[in-house]
Amino acid sequence: MPRASRNTASVESTTGTQPPWTARPGAFIERHFGRLLLLPAACIIATLIIFPLTFNLYMSLQTWFVSSTTPPTFVGLKNYLEIFGKDGRFWNATWITIQFTGISVTLQLALGLAIALYFHRDFTGRGLVRTVMLLPMVSTPAAVALIWVVMFNPSLGILNYFLTSLGLPPLLWLGHPRTALPSLILMDTWKWTPFMVLILHAGLQALPLTPFEAARIDGASRWQLFRYITLPLLRPSIAVALIFRTMDSLKTFDTIYVMTEGGPNNATEILNLYTFQTGFKYFHLGYASALAVVLVGFVFAVNMVLIRVRERSWSY
Amino acid sequence: MELLVPSGRPRKGRRVLADVAYYTGVVAICIPFVFVFYWMLLGAMKTQVQNTASPPLFLFHPTLENFRKVFVANQFLKYIENSLAVSGGATLLALGLGLPAAHVIARYRQRGVALGILVARMAPHLSYVVPFFILFQKLELIDTYACMILSHLVITLPIVVWIMIGAFEDVPLELEEAARIDGCSRWRVFTHISLPVCRTALATATILSFIFSWNNFLFALILTGPEHRTLPVAVFNFISGDEIDWGGLSAAATLITLPILLLILLVQRHIVQGMTAGGLKE
Numbered sequence: 001m002p003r004a005s006r007n008t009a010s011v012e013s014t015t016g017t018q019p020p021w022t023a024r025p026g027a028f029i030e031r032h033f034g035r036l037l038l039l040p041a042a043c044i045i046a047t048l049i050i051f052p053l054t055f056n057l058y059m060s061l062q063t064w065f066v067s068s069t070t071p072p073t074f075v076g077l078k079n080y081l082e083i084f085g086k087d088g089r090f091w092n093a094t095w096i097t098i099q100f101t102g103i104s105v106t107l108q109l110a111l112g113l114a115i116a117l118y119f120h121r122d123f124t125g126r127g128l129v130r131t132v133m134l135l136p137m138v139s140t141p142a143a144v145a146l147i148w149v150v151m152f153n154p155s156l157g158i159l160n161y162f163l164t165s166l167g168l169p170p171l172l173w174l175g176h177p178r179t180a181l182p183s184l185i186l187m188d189t190w191k192w193t194p195f196m197v198l199i200l201h202a203g204l205q206a207l208p209l210t211p212f213e214a215a216r217i218d219g220a221s222r223w224q225l226f227r228y229i230t231l232p233l234l235r236p237s238i239a240v241a242l243i244f245r246t247m248d249s250l251k252t253f254d255t256i257y258v259m260t261e262g263g264p265n266n267a268t269e270i271l272n273l274y275t276f277q278t279g280f281k282y283f284h285l286g287y288a289s290a291l292a293v294v295l296v297g298f299v300f301a302v303n304m305v306l307i308r309v310r311e312r313s314w315s316y
Numbered sequence: 317m318e319l320l321v322p323s324g325r326p327r328k329g330r331r332v333l334a335d336v337a338y339y340t341g342v343v344a345i346c347i348p349f350v351f352v353f354y355w356m357l358l359g360a361m362k363t364q365v366q367n368t369a370s371p372p373l374f375l376f377h378p379t380l381e382n383f384r385k386v387f388v389a390n391q392f393l394k395y396i397e398n399s400l401a402v403s404g405g406a407t408l409l410a411l412g413l414g415l416p417a418a419h420v421i422a423r424y425r426q427r428g429v430a431l432g433i434l435v436a437r438m439a440p441h442l443s444y445v446v447p448f449f450i451l452f453q454k455l456e457l458i459d460t461y462a463c464m465i466l467s468h469l470v471i472t473l474p475i476v477v478w479i480m481i482g483a484f485e486d487v488p489l490e491l492e493e494a495a496r497i498d499g500c501s502r503w504r505v506f507t508h509i510s511l512p513v514c515r516t517a518l519a520t521a522t523i524l525s526f527i528f529s530w531n532n533f534l535f536a537l538i539l540t541g542p543e544h545r546t547l548p549v550a551v552f553n554f555i556s557g558d559e560i561d562w563g564g565l566s567a568a569a570t571l572i573t574l575p576i577l578l579l580i581l582l583v584q585r586h587i588v589q590g591m592t593a594g595g596l597k598e
Contacts, residue, residue, distance in 0.1 A: 026501060029501070029502075029503060030501055030502060030503075033420075033502040033503070034420050034423075034424045037416035037417060037419060037420040037506075038416070038417055038420045038421075038429060040412075040413045040416070040417070041413050041414060041416070041417030041429060041473075041477070042417075042429060044413050044469060044473060045429060045432045045433065045436070045473075048436055048444075048469060048470055048473065049432055049435055049436050049439070051447065051451075052443060052444045052447040052448070053443070055446075055447035055450070055451075056443060056446060056447060059446060059447070059450075115345055118341060118342075118345065119342070121338075123338065123339070123342065125339075125342070127584075129342065129346060130584060130585075131580070131581065131584055132346045132349055132350055133346075133349065134580050134584055134587055134588075135349065135350075135353060135577065135580075136349050136352070138527055138531075138576055138580055138587065139353075139531075139573050139576060140530065140531040140533075140547070140548055140551075140569075140572050140573060140576065141531060141533065141548075142531075142533040142548035142549070142551060142552050143548065143551050143568070143569040143572045143573060144352060144356075144569070144573075146551060146552070146554065146555060146565055146569055147352055147355065147356045147359070147566065147569055148352070149555065150355075150359060150562060150565070150566070151352070151355060155370070156367075156368055156369075156370055156372070158355060158372050161370075161371050161372050190348060190349070190352065194349060195588065195591070198588040199588055199592065202588065202589075240592055241592075244591070244592050247437070247438055250440060251440045251441060253440075253441065253442065253533075253534055254531075254532075254533040254534065254548070257533070257534075257537075258533075258552055258555075271442075272440055272442045275442045275445075276442060276445070276534075279445065279446050279449075280445075280449075280538060285446055285449075285450070288446050289446050292440075292442055292443040292445075292446060293443075295440055295442060295443060296439055296440065296443045299438060299439070299440055300438065303438050
């Protein structure tokens with residue numbers, strides 16, 4: 001019987017008396033299967049996560065300009081003291097990051113929920129609508145940002161054409177400190193509302209029908225159905241959508257770099273942009289590393305709070 | 317009510333009216349999302365004069381001149397090649413490293429590694445930029461495929477591992493055990509049983525990791541020069557000159573978007589699921 005002979009063979013090679021290096025390589029793989037398969041990934045994770053983070057921590061304690069001939073010098077916590085103590089630009093960037101992420105994610109959630117509810121019905125052309133919704137979120141940020149630059153153009157852009165044909169005054173969009181951030185939020189909302197729509201729509205489709213039927217028999221109004229049944233039942237989907245969107249919103253760089261480079265007057269300089277400019281415009285790498293460490297801490301703190309809140313709201 | 321629960325239909329005449337109203341709403345919602353791409357396509361087929369016309373032109377005689385210019389004058393063939401090499405390489409490498417890892421994490425409960433990959437998913441790419449820049453400069457790898465592919469693993473590896481952990485966990489254990497009893501080695505169980513069962517997730521993971529690597533702008537901005545520049549940076553250079561070439565810019569943006577459109581049509585049902593992998597389970 002082939003099965004039996006194969007079993008004995010493997011027993012022999014793993015428990016036999018001969019030294020391990022003479023055993024079949026197959027048996028070695030078999031015995032250490034888990035560790036061997038994990039090894040490459042663990043190495044990569046070490047290089048992708050542990051190396052950059054520790055390197056940033058190390059560099060953040062130095063002062064070093066790339067272009068200068070002097071090597072990095074150890075300055076202790078000086079960079080951090082400067083960041084938290086007297087760096088107005090850092091606090092400005094933090095505030096703009098909070099505004100950008102807070103407003104755009106909230107807008108996207110509200111719009112996404114409304115659109116998902118509207119689509120929550122049988123209709124022909126659903127597949128096509130889904131494709132349409134997928135396009136903005138998977139399209140190349142740098143490329144679509146450029147198309148938005150074209151559309152935002154104050155003198156030739158299509159958006160001002162729409163505004164003026166509606167009898168409204170034209171705007172400077174990205175060109176004015178007051179309208180630049182809202183313009184970026186508009187673009188971000190265009191790109192990411194579909195993400196909310198698709199997650200929440202899937203969530204709606206998966207809701208059980210019984211509670212709705214019961215409430216209808218009891219004479220609940222449409223608003224009551226939404227407020228007391230749909231919304232609570234949808235909470236897990238909302239939590240997932242919020243967490244992932246916040247996570248990615250805090251990583252935004254491409255679109256803002258392409259559209260405003262943080263300007264005008266630092267009005268759109270989020271923390272990512274400020275870190276980038278410090279490192280690769282002023283070549284102040286030590287300070288940029290310290291900023292990166294603070295940025296990572298900030299992002300993790302926000303994500304952890306969201307994940308905690310979600311865990312709690314799930315166990316009700 | 318029909319928005320929340322499919323309920324009894326009203327009479328026929330009113331139903332048609334209601335349907336017309338409903339579909340008008342659907343179209344109205346979709347217009348803003350499509351319009352940007354429509355405008356991009358129009359811009360790509362206009363001359364510079366037509367592009368800078370005021371008021372903007374909707375009807376005009378289209379030209380393909382911009383596309384020719386993008387390939388001939390702006391060397392787009394080279395950038396397309398670069399992007400394909402980097403995204404393809406980073407995706408293949410992520411599959412090679414990530415598939416076995418995901419299988420082990422799913423089957424042998426290696427939560428530590430999974431957590432590490434979640435951290436990589438959260439970390440802003442800006443935190444990688446300084447270390448990578450200094451490291452690759454020391455290794456004299458700046459402006460090579462090698463440094464681009466390695467840095468793009470930051471993007472591709474978490475996608476592959478997260479999607480595949482979920483997929484491998486869903487493979488029935490009995491299936492793998494049956495194969496083991498029949499004499500399959502663990503490696504064969506992985507390659508001949510688990511992987512084929514998860515082919516949809518595999519396709520999603522491959523396509524998503526390719527798209528997000530294809531879209532990445534930051535690493536190429538810092539780690540490449542003109543030789544190994546990828547498409548997003550090449551497109552961006554259209555606005556760094558004195559006079560903006562609207563048509564060329566739109567044509568370049570169209571070229572970079574087209575492959576993505578074709579790819580998402582293949583796995584569109586699974587894209588959002590893939591993007592939130594690990595988040596939809598408790």
